[in-house]
Structure formats: structure tokens, C-alpha cells
Amino acid sequence: MKVKLIILLFLTVILVSCQNTVPLTIEDRAQKIHDQFLTVDSHTDTPLELMTPGFNISQRHDYIETGTRVDFPRMKEGGMDAMFFAVFLGQGKRDPANAEKARLRTEMIFDSIYANLKRYPDLAQLALSPEDAYSIKKSGKRAVFIGIENGYPIGNNLSLIKHFYDRGARYITLCHTRNNDICDSSNDSLVFGGLSEFGEKVVAEMNRVGMMIDVSHISDSSFYDVIALSKAPVIASHSCARALCDSKRNLTDSMLVKLAENGGVIQMCILSAYVKKFPPNAQRDSAEAAMRIKYRNFLDLSDDERLAASNEWHENERKFPEDLATVSDAVDHVDHIVKIAGINHVGIGTDFDGGGELEDCHDVSQMKNITIELLRRGYSDEDIRKIWGENLMRVMREVEKTAQKIS
Secondary structure, eight states: HHHHHHHHHHHHHHHHHHHHHHHOOOHHHHHHHHHHSSOOEEEEEEOOOOOOTTOOOSOOOOOHHHHHOOOHHHHTTTTTEEEEEEEEEEOOSSHHHHHHHHHHHHHHHEEEEEEHHHTTTTTTTEEESSSHHHHHHHHEEEEEEEEEOGGGGGGTHHHHHHHHTTTTEEEEEEEOSOOOBBBOBBTTSSSSSOOHHHHHHHHHHHHTOOEEOOOTOHHHHHHHHHHHSSSSSOOEEOBBBEEEEEEEESHHHHHHHHHHHHOOOOEEEOBHHHHOOOOOOHHHHHHHHHHHHTTGGGOSSSHHHHHHHHHHHHHHHHHHOOOOOOOOHHHHHHHHHHHHHHHGGEEOOOOOOTOOOTTTTSSSSGTTTHHHHHHHHHHOOOHHHHHIIHHHHHHHHHHHHHHHHHH
């Protein structure tokens, strides 16, 4: 009897040992990484959806039916802990009256973000620091950071930088697709040759306040001016490598080197036009051009016009689907950035709800596909921890430390 018991115990130990040595699948490894490490997406335009009547961020939506890419259930499904919700303002006329309109619109978008967080306190919470994000992850909720895309609502009032910081913004993208009073845009003609005199003051004030400076969308000369003047690391919240996709929105190898020297980080964007070049889509381009005329380049729209434009835009996406890059194409950019700038200077900023989408990563529920591809290419768990958020959190900490030294 004792012999049988010993044999049974021996076989049990062997069985348990064998079970423990079964190698994890790559999907299991990806899940473990998302469970263990903080994952941060530095740029989504989801507040545009929050401002759309009928959209409920607490409910799961189908991206095919709604055209939306982010909600709290899909964030959880995709293992996405934290996202920067971008308060986006299109560039309007550069005069005091229109800058004030932009400021008021900015306040409305902030109010909308706060209202949604107040409405669903069990699902998500505002994050103001890296420590907040780690704490919120532990609680099982989603963390929402806030950034401002386009410094237009600042107008010429430096005090608004501190005001927006106090409202929760932790970065400002200096401009968008047209020049503003701060700097030249990458998609507009050169007026200042980089930063304006006011723009130089904006850089200094953002350093003083502790606001991250976002160089996505700005011209090359503006980028180099920022790098020369900023006393803190900067970010490119949603950009790719120009060597792989020749878009003015992407950073050249020289710029990547300068960004690394600055201590900053470039957040790889998955908007396909910044990832890979495709032949023109004449029907889609024509439909979008007609919409821009119909809706006055999406400026000064009423609430009804804004809703109609959003619905029409999503309908055009369904009727004329664009060619999409793949996760593999996007991770090629990560490989290149790591080669040029180093593993400490790359992250991820999808631009979901602002055009970000890949053939095999349509929305936030599919984010683990990026992790799986990184694992396939031999990135270590520590590398992926840096890419998925720690690099950006490091920059946030250093920006705050710089502000404390200046103050």
C-alpha cells in the first residue's frame, strides 16, 4: 500500500512538473504582458465621438457599424490600460475673435470628457501623472489622460497654458495641419521659418508649467527650434519614420537622433497613410474633398452640422474603404526607430477615431496584435514594457522635474 502511494505521489509530481514546463503560446505571452505592464496609447481623437449625440463610451460598439474605435469595454478587451484623449481643434482664422471661439470649444470638450468620467466612475478615471495611471490599472479601471491637439485655442495668451494644465491637459500639440501663431505646420507654407517669437515663449512656458511639448504635425524647422529651446524632453504623440513612409508628418532619421539626444519619445502612429504609401483612392479623395467644401473645412459648424458631417464621413469610409497597412508594416517603423534612436525613445500613439487603423488592428480591442508582432520579432518583455508606456511615463516624470527646477 505504501509503495502504491509513493508511486502515485511520484507520478503526480511528474504530471505537475510537465504541466508547468509547457511553453506559453505567443498569444498567452502577449496577454501576460498586458496583464503585468501598464499600456498607454498617447493619442486618440475619441472626444470627437463623446461630442456626438447617442455615443455611449460605456458600451461596446462595432467599428464596422459605428466607425468608432474606442470605448471602455473594448479598451479592457484589448488590454489597453490608459489613453490620451485628444482635445482636437481644427485651425481657423488667426484673430482674437476666432481664438476665443476655439477656447470656448476647448472648454466644452474638456467638460464632455469630465462628464463621461463622472457618469461611469466604475469604468474609468482621470489620470494626471504616471502614478495615477499605475494606481488606476491596479483598480481594474481604465485611465484617461488628456492632451490638446493644436495650440490654436491659446491664441496669444500664455496664461491659458497653465489654465489647461490645471484642467488636466498634459501635452499640447503645437499646431495641426495649418500654421497658427505658435509655429509653422508640416502641411502648410513656411511663414515663421519655425517657431514664432510667441512660439518661443510658449515652449518656455510649457517647460515652466510641466506640460509636455508635442512636435507631431509641426514643420521640420519648427521641430529643430523646439529641440534647441526646450529644457525638457519632448514627445511626438503620433508620428512615424519618414525613411519608411515619405510623409511630412513623419520624422527623418536626423530628427529621430535629435529627439533621442533630447531624451524624448516618438509614439508610432497606426494611421495607414503615415505607415505605408498607397496609390491614390480617387473616389474616396473626391468624396472627402466635396465634404470639406460642403462643411466649410469643418470650421464653425453648428452641433447639427457637426453630427451630419460625422455621419457622412463614416458613411464615406464604408462606401470607399481605404487601403490599409498591416501590423507588420507598423512594427517595421518601431524596428527602424529603435535602430536609429534606441529602445528608450519609442512608444505607440494610434490616432484611433482620427484615422488610425490597420488591416489587422481596426480598433482598441485588437491592440494585442501589436504586442504579438513585437514578440515574434524578438523584443523582450522589458523592451515591450518600454514601448507600451514606460518610455512615455519617463518623459512625463522628467517634464515635471524640469518644471519643479524652473519654479
